[in-house]
Amino acid sequence: MQQKQNSFYIIAITFVATLGGLLFGYDTAVISGAEKSIEAYLITELGLGSLVHGATISSALIGCIIGGIVSGFFSSKFGRKHSLIIASILFLLSALGSAYPEFLFFTKGEPTIALLITFNFYRIIGGIGVGLASAVVPVYIGEIAPANIRGRLVSFNQFAIIFGMLVVYFVNWGIANGQTLEWINDIGWRLMFASEAIPALLFCLFLFFVPETPRYLALNEQDNKALAILTKINGPKIAKNILEEIKQTVTVSSGKLLSFGKTVIVIGILLSVFQQFVGINVALYYAPRIFESMGAAKDASMLQTIVMGLVNVVFTVIAILTVDKLGRKPLLITGSIGMAIGMFGVAGMAFANIIGIGTLIFIIIFTASFMMSWGPICWVLISEIFPYKIRGQAVAIAVAAQWAANYFISSTYPMMMEFSGGLTYGFYGAMSVLSALFVWKFVPETKGKSLEEMEHIWKKTSSEQHQII
Template sequence: MKGQNSLYIVAITLVATLGGLLFGYDTAVISGAEKSVQAYLIDGLGLSSWSHGATISSALIGCIIGGALSGLLSSRFGRKKSLMLAAGLFFLSALGSGAPEFLFFTKGEPTMGLLYMFNFYRIIGGIGVGLASAVCPMYIGEIAPADIRGRLVSINQFAIIFGMLVVYFVNWGIANGQSLEWINTIGWRRMFTSEAIPAGIFGVLLFFVPETPRYLALNHQDDKALSILTRINGIDQAKIILQEIKGTVEKSSAKLLSYGVTIIVIGILLSVFQQFVGINVALYYAPRIFESMGAEKDASMLQTVVMGLVNVIFTVVAIVTVDKWGRRPLLMVGSVGMAIGMFAIGALSFMKVIGIGTLVFIIIYTASFMMSWGPITWVLISEIFPNKIRGKAVAIAVAAQWAANYFISSTYPAMMEFSGGMTYSFYGLMSVLSFIFVWKMVPETKGKTLEEMEHLLKK
């Protein structure tokens, strides 16, 4: 659009999406370290598969906390300072998870206290992930012009997947050619500690980006808001946008249910379905899934990298199409693809057929997710809620998402012990239900400003 400062918009977006990259990095780093953590802390203490599932998923407890606090923190201290806090938590978690014995425990001697300390550091990182997962798309959504908002928020999902791909390469690079003993004593620690590098870079770069104009307008800092809007959109468009923002701020009630229950329910169900289709099972346990198909240790890590590349490619498909095709069509196509993939994997599991076909259907499933529910959920969560309740409503939706994530991820090992076929078929069923939900309830938001969305909701 005429007057837009494209370079400035992209620069701000790229800094904000480093939070998404760290979100992906932190959630996927466990995939390479998971079996070593099991050998050192779970098997070393003689604990059950439930303890294993809870430990591998412990960061998700922090994600729930961070998601729930994101509304309070982003509304009180601003979007930018909330992201700075997330960067600090990522950095602390990276160092602590890699050396949980620091100060209090003896290295190489597993104890219940050490297990609790490891989980504590993972939860700290999870709080950072929960904050970043809510505030990054909110920040980008409030900065971005309406005609490219879908693409810019989708770049955050690209950053999440790219962060996962980077850590798959890092984990593979650390483990490649090393003995299992070395990986189980030293390698897994380096996997966790490596996150400190992008976390430090994110924290420094955040000093150079502005607060969002909508947050500033909500807090009666109109001059600052106009200055940032002018730099993004040009002076004429900036004045129009500021008047629209001020109109919604003055008219809106601060109560969460000012626009009815339905919009909050839609936000929660978008989040819950994004997790109940089982995506994080594929992401957290990827090497173990490939090893169960008969792959060697190094080959399973490499297949995980291949899956990461597929994820990146199909996230780019979403970025390119989200503002052309709209949100609803992409979600519905993705639901169909995920259902086909998961039902096929379930059928192969019932027949005890393991081979290239399973890998193909995992790729079909993850590709379908990455071009639809992965990025589009975050786009919708960042834009469907009115200005005055956005912080609170996003916090509820994101907390629900992480609660659903924790439930699915922590129950996966026990569900697989019961029946692999039924486990994957359950995720297939959730994919079918997600299609029906979008068809019946989700509004199309393509091309509308955040303020226009508010008027649509009032009607």
């Protein structure tokens, strides 16, 4: 009976935390339904060009980079729980502000540059919330979860991100279905952005009922609270041992970023960069355009995108079920090989100028391979590999690098495609091969290890490097 109560408690905490992941996906994808309305507003009403259109659509990514950078300060200064509460408030402000940007000026929404700047401001605010949540949610779950199921629980965050994207696609469709273009351009796009306020408010309210992580509490000399939470999760006997391990690492660790050497920081950054350089967000953001450019009609391209979305969910579930059984490294290497096959296949089809079902099959192989490996497991490793005293700073650097790589890959895709479609997809395939070699050579296996055991590994590595020097 005690075990069931513990399991329910852990699952409940994880569910609340992964609402941050759902909002991550929701906020980044909500723009897709309003994109045409924004284009009409910018070009028809304000007479601006495609450059401003592209900057407006991607403005949230700027906030994501900022959110990633500041996440270390927030999570260390205010705690993991309160950082997530701040993120939820940012999501709420972004939802309402993006829907009604004219409220700040008390105008009726006449087209003005000031109104456009205000809209972008609120989108950046939402992006900061995304960047903050993307860094803190995996850390929060990783510090709460028992070692034997930690990978599975952190992987739920990736599932929540993908699920959030699917939810908002259906919400956008439900708002626009059967309505005139004029109504969508006047009211519909506002409702799409405002709809995010509902999960944002629920996320904020639920967070008041979950605990701070025991590791953060122990670091701040709140041992009784930390022990109470550990006891509720792991039982009294194990809880005392875990707290003792935590206290030892807290006592002996220094808080300097490079106190465990450069290797762990470089590995964290490269995990984040490879996750984006394999081209996944090109496949997700530009899927309809990819299929249209390869000969699919507009309706068919949207249907193929939905098929990709379902594949994403199914293979993310596979990762959740296997990450604590098979380990992180085997899944990452297998996924990299699958991604390479998928991207080289698409590149070959592009070079041969062949348009057909084969392209869709190769893209599905690529996305399925990513979702069962690099999608969720990169976040798992980022939450696990960094020693506690530098975790906030190190995760912030890794997440900021990830969003910067995301922005770079997404923004260069159209230009690369104009040069050569085959070379573009071949580049992503080459990155997939390099990611496999990187994991095989440099990334440690973390399956079943406590966060404190990982800290001892990096201490040993750092000590050996100093002896060599």
